[in-house]
Amino acid sequence: MTEALYGRRCATHELSTGDLARMSALEDSFRAASRMESSLRALCIKTHFIHVTDGAQGRISQTQREDQIAVLNAAYAPTGISFAYDEDMVVEVDNPDFYRMGHGSLRERNCKTLHQVDDPQKCLNFYTAAPGGGLLGWATFPYMMEGDPAMDGVVMLDGTLPGGTAAPYNLGATAVHEVGHWLGLYHTFQGGCVPPGDDVADTPAHSGPNYGKPSDSDQPHNLCPTAPAGVLCPIHNYMNYVDDDWMNEFTEGQIERIWAQIGMFRSGLLTADNRGEAEAAFASAVSW
Numbered sequence: 001m002t003e004a005l006y007g008r009r010c011a012t013h014e015l016s017t018g019d020l021a022r023m024s025a026l027e028d029s030f031r032a033a034s035r036m037e038s039s040l041r042a043l044c045i046k047t048h049f050i051h052v053t054d055g056a057q058g059r060i061s062q063t064q065r066e067d068q069i070a071v072l073n074a075a076y077a078p079t080g081i082s083f084a085y086d087e088d089m090v091v092e093v094d095n096p097d098f099y100r101m102g103h104g105s106l107r108e109r110n111c112k113t114l115h116q117v118d119d120p121q122k123c124l125n126f127y128t129a130a131p132g133g134g135l136l137g138w139a140t141f142p143y144m145m146e147g148d149p150a151m152d153g154v155v156m157l158d159g160t161l162p163g164g165t166a167a168p169y170n171l172g173a174t175a176v177h178e179v180g181h182w183l184g185l186y187h188t189f190q191g192g193c194v195p196p197g198d199d200v201a202d203t204p205a206h207s208g209p210n211y212g213k214p215s216d217s218d219q220p221h222n223l224c225p226t227a228p229a230g231v232l233c234p235i236h237n238y239m240n241y242v243d244d245d246w247m248n249e250f251t252e253g254q255i256e257r258i259w260a261q262i263g264m265f266r267s268g269l270l271t272a273d274n275r276g277e278a279e280a281a282f283a284s285a286v287s288w
């Protein structure tokens with residue numbers, strides 16, 4: 001029943017094999033040139049909620065916003081990244097057409113162009129709406145921002161926020177997943193069993209998404225046959241498709257990816273506290 005209602009967790013654009021290879025080479029050269037010390041890896045991302053509604057449909061409460069930020073902060077704690085928002089800056093847009101925006105649609109572009117709160121180089125624009133089609137949300141990748149800043153951010157099905165109606169996807173983990181894309185992560189099943197997969201060494205390749213609550217004792221699930229013995233399918237990773245209460249992990253490799261992507265494409269997020277040293281470390285930033 002639930003999977004029929006919410007058939008696709010995520011509509012985030014999939015990179016082609018060529019684009020993946022190009023990004024991988026860029027990241028390698030960035031890492032080789034970067035002097036970003038792990039002690040500098042602390043960042044608070046200003047988050048702006050833009051709630052698109054159709055009258056009473058789609059309204060989000062202050063408690064839901066606070067709970068969503070708390071879920072993001074708990075999930076991203078191992079990365080050194082936190083999130084904060086200002087209740088006075090919350091935007092509500094009552095527009096039945098925008099409320100039903102589809103991924104990549106003119107409605108999406110018009111809505112974002114009109115209602116983006118702040119410069120996407122410095123913050124996260126977090127939209128809620130009801131796209132339909134079983135979609136839980138989508139995000140733009142970091143490399144997309146420079147060429148198309150108006151579209152930057154995440155769009156979430158309103159029912160996915162904590163306390164929402166999209167059970168079992170209503171504990172806030174969909175936002176953790178979409179913000180993962182927004183910070184440069186791919187799905188753990190990216191490319192299926194075709195190398196380089198998600199190009200993260202410690203998330204073993206698996207042939208497709210896992211749903212529900214796959215058993216820990218039933219490994220290796222759909223792990224690709226090339227995996228060494230003893231390796232486990234990443235069934236608790238935030239970048240898989242399992243239920244919200246089954247997701248609890250970003251790997252070290254994913255955290256490395258996030259920081260490289262921030263360095264390459266989102267260095268405007270860095271706060272005044274660490275800007276000086278971090279900018280020097282990022283001076284070698286390359287462009288896509």
Ligand SMILES: [Zn+2]
Nearest residue numbers: 010012177187
């Ligand atoms: Zn996704």
